[in-house]
Structure formats: structure tokens, C-alpha cells
Amino acid sequence: MTPELAIILTACLTATACAIVGTFLVLRKMALIGDAISHAVLPGIVIAFFFTHSLNSLPMLIGASLFGLVTVALIEALSRTRRVAEDSAIGVVFPALFALGVLLISQRAGQIHLDTDCVLYGDIAWVPFNTIVVGGVNLGPRSVWVLGAVTLANLLFVLVFWKELKISTFDPELAAALGLAPVLIQYLLMGAVSVTTVAAFESVGAILVVAMLIVPAATAYLFTDRLWLMLTLAIVFGVLAAVSGYFFARAFDFSIAGAMALAVGVWFTLAWLFAPRHGVVAQLVWRARLSVRFAGELLVAHMADRNEPSLPVRALAGHFRWREWFGRLVVRDLLRRQLVRLDKAEVLLLTETGRQLAREFGREASAANSHDR
Amino acid sequence: MTPTPQTATPPTSTAAAQRPSTPAVEVHDFTVAYHTKPVLWDVDFALPEGKLVAIIGPNGAGKSTMLKAILGLVPVSAGWVEIFGKPAREQRSIIGYVPQRESVDWDFPTNALDVVLMGLYGRVGWIRRPGRHEREKAMAALAHVGMADYARRQISQLSGGQQQRVFLARALAQEARLYFMDEPFAGVDATTERAIAGLLRELRERGRTVIAVHHDLQTVPQYFDWVVMLNLRLVAAGPVEKVFTADNLHATYGGRLQVLTQAAESLLKKGGPTG
Numbered sequence: 001m002t003p004e005l006a007i008i009l010t011a012c013l014t015a016t017a018c019a020i021v022g023t024f025l026v027l028r029k030m031a032l033i034g035d036a037i038s039h040a041v042l043p044g045i046v047i048a049f050f051f052t053h054s055l056n057s058l059p060m061l062i063g064a065s066l067f068g069l070v071t072v073a074l075i076e077a078l079s080r081t082r083r084v085a086e087d088s089a090i091g092v093v094f095p096a097l098f099a100l101g102v103l104l105i106s107q108r109a110g111q112i113h114l115d116t117d118c119v120l121y122g123d124i125a126w127v128p129f130n131t132i133v134v135g136g137v138n139l140g141p142r143s144v145w146v147l148g149a150v151t152l153a154n155l156l157f158v159l160v161f162w163k164e165l166k167i168s169t170f171d172p173e174l175a176a177a178l179g180l181a182p183v184l185i186q187y188l189l190m191g192a193v194s195v196t197t198v199a200a201f202e203s204v205g206a207i208l209v210v211a212m213l214i215v216p217a218a219t220a221y222l223f224t225d226r227l228w229l230m231l232t233l234a235i236v237f238g239v240l241a242a243v244s245g246y247f248f249a250r251a252f253d254f255s256i257a258g259a260m261a262l263a264v265g266v267w268f269t270l271a272w273l274f275a276p277r278h279g280v281v282a283q284l285v286w287r288a289r290l291s292v293r294f295a296g297e298l299l300v301a302h303m304a305d306r307n308e309p310s311l312p313v314r315a316l317a318g319h320f321r322w323r324e325w326f327g328r329l330v331v332r333d334l335l336r337r338q339l340v341r342l343d344k345a346e347v348l349l350l351t352e353t354g355r356q357l358a359r360e361f362g363r364e365a366s367a368a369n370s371h372d373r
Numbered sequence: 374m375t376p377t378p379q380t381a382t383p384p385t386s387t388a389a390a391q392r393p394s395t396p397a398v399e400v401h402d403f404t405v406a407y408h409t410k411p412v413l414w415d416v417d418f419a420l421p422e423g424k425l426v427a428i429i430g431p432n433g434a435g436k437s438t439m440l441k442a443i444l445g446l447v448p449v450s451a452g453w454v455e456i457f458g459k460p461a462r463e464q465r466s467i468i469g470y471v472p473q474r475e476s477v478d479w480d481f482p483t484n485a486l487d488v489v490l491m492g493l494y495g496r497v498g499w500i501r502r503p504g505r506h507e508r509e510k511a512m513a514a515l516a517h518v519g520m521a522d523y524a525r526r527q528i529s530q531l532s533g534g535q536q537q538r539v540f541l542a543r544a545l546a547q548e549a550r551l552y553f554m555d556e557p558f559a560g561v562d563a564t565t566e567r568a569i570a571g572l573l574r575e576l577r578e579r580g581r582t583v584i585a586v587h588h589d590l591q592t593v594p595q596y597f598d599w600v601v602m603l604n605l606r607l608v609a610a611g612p613v614e615k616v617f618t619a620d621n622l623h624a625t626y627g628g629r630l631q632v633l634t635q636a637a638e639s640l641l642k643k644g645g646p647t648g
Contacts, residue, residue, distance in 0.1 A: 027478075027481060027482075029478075160500055161500065162502070163494055163497070163500075163502060163503070164494075164499065164500075166483070166491070167491045167494050169481070170477055170478070170481045170483065170488070170491070171472065171476070171477045171491065173441075173446055173470070173472050173476060174470060174472060174491065174492075174543075175494075176444075176445075176446050177444050177445075177446065177465065177468065177470040177495075178465060178494055178495030179462075179465045179495055180494060180495065180499070221482070224482055225482045225483070225484070225527035225529075226482055226483065226484075227481075227482050227483055229482075230482050
């Protein structure tokens, strides 16, 4: 395996593992919990490192992940006292645990090979050189194996508990009433987030992993109305960001993790602007169209109501105080919908379809009015 | 019919023979508190099977909490509740629940059919997936509430009334014996209100029991048979024609009697909804 392939593969597996659990974090409006977990596992990572003297070993993965669950439990316990709101509880718990981790690293930094830079920002460039050798055979980079296993575990987790995850995310009360233990599912999910974060920190770092957890899922959310498609798209966006980030970093000699996290943000911004239905541009166009359409219906209703079956286009500006270009758009829309005809002298004439629409328009307006008591 | 002795002991397992007399819901010395602040205090009532029951009371009277506590969704400080003579936990398969529409995020990426299918998740059991049989059931339930054409519609694109009907379809698909509904009529259009009222009558005809939190006093006699009047404590529980009185309404709503309530009172003085 070439070093380049090892790095890209590690990054893609990280993105995939993160996107799978991140989708549910986004839908549960728990993005901040993801942030908290990714920081609070730091002391777990350090303590486990003291014992195992290696990163990415299994005991390390489990030990550090326990801190993720402790974080969630602490946040919930704290917010349940109702002395602090949930967002404050998150803000109290994770910096404290994170600081503990930083403290532990700085105190023992001289004796062990574990520095803050590596933990905070990741060290993906070194991933190819940390290989697994069994019986003299080089099995390739350790991180690929670990993240591959975590990705597989996450995939299995959501496939097996798909229905339970869905119902406990959408309607936890119903899930509880049906005996589908939403609290258990919640902690399983948080456990998966913790394991993923710990496994991913070496490639993207404890801080940037949150970008991979949340942003691809939030991007996918802009594109689809179906859960499985959202999950798939989240993976696609994550991988896309990882790959584009890598080449960007190599071209300009940037930090790889930094470039990847930046790429995630760039992809999100593009999606936010240009997504077909939920994007900003699409929404603006849709709203503009709607206002032209509504103005046209108003105009038709007005003509029918005032018994003015004909109206010169020139008079629009005077009657409605519409700008000229807007009036033109409205007339064009009305002509296209065949609600009016235009005679030679630029006079609007109501068609039969137009009259019919005007009657419906009036009925709806008065119905809406009577509801509005 | 032989007279049965009135005892305070809860029904035993040998009481199967007296099934008809087992209340659908029995609540005994029921207290629910958040920390030390009681939300429901020492409530007792028993509701018969096959009735449409409204739970009414002012804001903060504990109506929704009552439903959630019966279902075991919030912890109970004291007392017990039984569903057909057993703890609610053991009766999940015969209970249908319709939460308040606002309790979920309608921007969730899914369609109407899928939401209805969720009602069947309990029966399908852990890990297994709903199959064609469940899908057909869900479709039938959607058709029942006039929403078959919207099965594939993303749920955020439905109107409030349509969303409420999807929730009802979900409960219908559960084919429960007993339904709990939290404000099913809240904020729905006239069409949906008629549809829900019709559905309630139909459920009653099939011998089902419906217990619904209700906020519109004027329609209580029209839609419901029984009423539970709550204001922290139980004011009254019984058939509408017996307990839905001006005195009880005053006791329930106190000084908070608003125009709406006065309208209901005038309705009562004229002798019911036909006046």
C-alpha cells in the first residue's frame, strides 16, 4: 500500500464511520453532544495510553470510549437537576474533561510519545508508517484496520437497529410506549459516537472530528427527504471532503486534517446555497415565483371583483403600485396560465379560466377569514 | 345478574371470568410529582371499556401528565394504575398512543406511510423489519383517514390537520383495544375535526376505548361519553350527562372561566348540544 493510498483510505474510512453515526446526531439535534464527546474522550485516550503505551489498541478504544458515555451521563444528570440548561451543562462538562486530558498530556509529555498536537489536530501524515506486523508479514497501516473495523461496526449497528434508531429519533415517546427502549438505543448510539471519535482522532484530531461527524450529515439533510438516502449522501459528502481535502493540502502544503475539515465546510456551503429544494437559491427562486403567482391571482380576482373584465397593462402601475418589471412578470405568468388574454391595444382581458380562478380565490379568502376568529 | 361485592382489592388473576366488569383503566391514589411539586395529586378513577373519554382541565392541570403517567412515560410518586387489570407495561400490545402533534419534528426525513408503519414496530419486535403485511396494514390505516394519496408525501409537506390524521392512522394500524390521545383536535381544520370525530365514533362501535385530552369544552358533550375533570386533583369522573355540570366546571376551572366555558355552560343550561 502506498503511503498516499493509506492516508486517503484512512480519511475515507473516518468520514464514513463519522457520517453513519453523525446522521442520527444531526436528526436528534445533538450536534453539540457530538462536539462534547469528541473533546471529552481526551482524558480517556491519555489514561488508556499510559496503560497500553499504544494508540489505536482495542483496550485503548474501549477505555477511552467509556469517557464518552461518562460525558453523556454527566450532561444528562446535570441538566436533570434543572439548575442548568442542557446547553450550559454541555458547556460545563466537556471543557472540564478536555482540560483534564490536556493537563495529563502536558505533565507526562516528556516521558511518553504523545503530544497535544497529535491528539488535537491529528497526525494523518504518519499513518502509513504505523503498520501491523504479524509473524513477519506486514498487514498494512494499523489505522486502516482500526477504522475499517469501526466503520463496519457502525454500519452493522445502524443496519441491525435501523427501525429502533428511526423511531427513537423521530418519536421517543412512542418508542417508549411500544417498549422499544429509546434510552438504551440512545446510549448505544452515544457509545458508537465515542468509539468512532476515539478511533478517528489520530487521523483528523479530537477537535476536527466533529466536522466529520456533523457537517456531511447536515449537508445531506439539505438534499433529501428520506433517511437512508440522507445516510448514504452523508457518507458520499464525507468521502468527497476527505479526498478533495487531501489533494488540496498536498497542492498547497497545508495540514491535511485542517484542509479536510475546511473542505467539509466548503461542500456544505455550496450545498446550502445550491441544493435543489432546500438550498438558499432554490428557496429564493421559489419564493419569487410564488409572489408573482399570487400577485397574478390578486389581479385576476380584482378584475372579476370590480367587474373590470378589461384592464390596460399601462394602468397596472397606477392601480397596484407595482414596479414596471414586476407587472411585466405578473402579466407574463398570467398569459402562460391562460388566465388573461392580451388584445392588440395591450389591454388585459379576463378569460373563462380566469373568472373561475377568481371565484375560487374569493371563496378561499373568505374561508380563511372565518377561520381566523 | 348476580350482584358482585364491592371490594377495594385489586382484581386477581382469577378474575378473568369477570372480564366485562374489569375497568379499561383504573387509577388508584395516583400522585405524580416533579421533585416535590405535585402535578397530579391523589387521583382515583375507573373508566369502563368501550367509552370515549375526555380528560379536561385548565392549563397545567396535569392532563398530558396523566396520560404519560398511565403509559409509564413519566415516573409515578405514589399509587398505581391498571389497564384491564394488569400493569400498563404488560399491556403494551393492546394500547395505542397518539402524542401531541408538536411533540415530534416534522422535518424528519420520512414519508407518511413510514410514520404509520412505526405504529407497528412494537408488534414486529426488536431488530426484525416490517414486511409487506405491515405495509398493507399501514396503507389501509392511511386510507381509513382519507390520506392514502399522501402515503409517499414527505411529512413536512402535510398540513397540520393531515399530520394529525397520519398520527391517528398510526394508532389505528396498531389495532389497539385502548387508545390514548393527547389533544387530537388541537389546531386542526374543520375537515380533519369531522374526520377525527367520525373515527372516534367508529372506534366506539367496534368496542374500543378512547381516552383523549381535550381542550374545547363546547364539543365535550358532542364527541365524548365520559369525562374526567382534573385540576391537580380529580374534580369528577363519570358519564358526561352526570358530571359535566356547571358546578364541576367551576370547581375545575375556578376563576379562570373564560368566554369559552361560559358558552359551554349556556349550552348545558339549554339542555345539551341540541339546544
